[in-house]
Amino acid sequence: MSNKKTPLSTWTRRDVLKASAASTAIAGAPMFFSRHAYGADFLNAPTGDTVTLGFNVPQSGPYADEGADELRAFELAVEHLNGEGDGGMMNTLQPSALKGNGILGKKVAYVTGDTQTKSDAARASAKRMIEKDGVVMVSGGSSSGVAIAVQGLCQEAGVIFMAGLTHSNDTTGKDRKANGFRHFFNGYMSGAALGPVLEKAYGTDRRAYHLTADYTWGWTQEASVQASTEAIGWSTEQKVLTPVGAGDFSQYITPILNSEADTLILNHYGKDMINSLTQAVQFGLRDKQVNGKDFQIIVPLYSRLMAQGAGDNVKGIYGSTNWHWSLEDEGSKAFVKSFGAKFGNPPSQAAHTCYVQTLLYADAAERAGTFEPCQLGKALEGHKFDGMGNGPTEYRAEDHQCFKDVLVVKGKDNPSSQFDLLEIVEITPRAQVEYAHDHEMFAGGDLGSCNNGA
Numbered sequence: 001m002s003n004k005k006t007p008l009s010t011w012t013r014r015d016v017l018k019a020s021a022a023s024t025a026i027a028g029a030p031m032f033f034s035r036h037a038y039g040a041d042f043l044n045a046p047t048g049d050t051v052t053l054g055f056n057v058p059q060s061g062p063y064a065d066e067g068a069d070e071l072r073a074f075e076l077a078v079e080h081l082n083g084e085g086d087g088g089m090m091n092t093l094q095p096s097a098l099k100g101n102g103i104l105g106k107k108v109a110y111v112t113g114d115t116q117t118k119s120d121a122a123r124a125s126a127k128r129m130i131e132k133d134g135v136v137m138v139s140g141g142s143s144s145g146v147a148i149a150v151q152g153l154c155q156e157a158g159v160i161f162m163a164g165l166t167h168s169n170d171t172t173g174k175d176r177k178a179n180g181f182r183h184f185f186n187g188y189m190s191g192a193a194l195g196p197v198l199e200k201a202y203g204t205d206r207r208a209y210h211l212t213a214d215y216t217w218g219w220t221q222e223a224s225v226q227a228s229t230e231a232i233g234w235s236t237e238q239k240v241l242t243p244v245g246a247g248d249f250s251q252y253i254t255p256i257l258n259s260e261a262d263t264l265i266l267n268h269y270g271k272d273m274i275n276s277l278t279q280a281v282q283f284g285l286r287d288k289q290v291n292g293k294d295f296q297i298i299v300p301l302y303s304r305l306m307a308q309g310a311g312d313n314v315k316g317i318y319g320s321t322n323w324h325w326s327l328e329d330e331g332s333k334a335f336v337k338s339f340g341a342k343f344g345n346p347p348s349q350a351a352h353t354c355y356v357q358t359l360l361y362a363d364a365a366e367r368a369g370t371f372e373p374c375q376l377g378k379a380l381e382g383h384k385f386d387g388m389g390n391g392p393t394e395y396r397a398e399d400h401q402c403f404k405d406v407l408v409v410k411g412k413d414n415p416s417s418q419f420d421l422l423e424i425v426e427i428t429p430r431a432q433v434e435y436a437h438d439h440e441m442f443a444g445g446d447l448g449s450c451n452n453g454a
Contacts, residue, residue, distance in 0.1 A: 042454055043130075045372075053110045054130070066305060077358035104370075147166035160373050186224075197408045199232040209264050224441065246275075303348055317411045324409060
């Protein structure tokens with residue numbers, strides 16, 4: 001097969017179908033203040049004709065594929081904000097204050113960092129962006145552990161954090177911060193969307209075995225999916241934690257063969273999911289029958305990049321996703337066209353959320369008339385918008401979590417191209433995945449006060 005990339009802009013729909021520490025870290029940061037119409041000082045206020053954003057993504061480690069696609073999306077978003085290219089979702093966002101001449105008349109520049117899928121490395125690169133590069137906003141990530149660490153640092157520093165791919169309930173739950181905002185969905189939403197679909201597909205009598213990434217995301221997704229499956233009558237046979245980046249999961253899969261479980265729930269992401277799913281299939285789990293039922297595997301958090309890595313092993317496997325390039329709304333089509341024309345392949349859900357977060361930050365700055373974090377944050381809190389995929393969306397004021405429709409997908413049995421691997425089986429309406437901001441899975445969190453860094 002040729003590796004030559006074909007611009008998606010030339011593809012038809014048919015062709016397309018054929019990735020204490022925080023406060024110490026910020027000590028000594030240079031304070032670049034400015035006074036504006038609101039009379040407040042704030043960190044790193046841009047004084048020239050450019051404004052700098054910081055994009056902090058995993059360029060190495062088990063989530064590096066997602067990070068690479070996030071960087072592509074950030075590059076495209078900056079291009080569009082500066083009036084280059086076809087504008088993408090700037091043409092579909094409703095309402096919109098974006099003008100295509102940068103942000104507040106300043107050309108957008110950016111710097112990047114490698115989180116290495118490690119919290120300490122992510123804090124170090126975010127610290128450098130804030131201290132050395134004078135960024136007014138940090139975005140990115142693919143690990144919730146990283147996102148929570150960087151969100152805490154941004155809160156201490158006094159800059160806005162627009163979370164990239166982070167799915168842990170804790171990001172906008174117990175670890176929520178006033179300076180942090182999340183567009184991506186979370187583990188609770190995945191469970192709420194998957195439950196009814198799994199009941200219809202597999203019935204109410206199943207015994208589930210969880211393999212779970214041993215950090216905040218894995219813990220909260222496991223709890224969310226366990227709650228939703230037990231609510232439809234399933235029992236939980238066993239829950240086993242696995243280290244991030246393990247590579248070889250055979251020691252965790254062997255005990256499943258000797259258990260009474262008839263369903264494996266893989267709370268893994270990125271290369272970990274690719275490796276664990278591939279090894280589970282190689283060990284014969286999908287050929288097994290238990291309790292008179294065909295053994296099933298579920299991947300609660302899916303992505304196209306993971307599906308590509310796992311190949312035929314994803315066929316027939318259910319999961320959820322924040323967004324998918326096959327959506328037919330005008331915003332999604334505009335983004336897929338722009339991304340494909342520039343990079344030769346459709347964007348991932350990680351790319352989508354990072355692109356959207358960048359535009360939403362810029363739009364909030366335009367509406368607030370300032371880069372001051374606290375005024376800009378007020379413009380995001382409770383903001384309702386559409387035209388960015390997933391239907392009407394709201395940035396809830398109480399926890400800075402976006403609420404929108406959630407997709408349930410399944411690995412296609414007969415894909416027509418290397419990108420056409422997942423099919424949308426259910427668009428779960430926002431109302432079905434909503435919850436109270438003080439729900440028990442999100443309890444203990446306090447936004448606190450916004451910090452301008454002054």
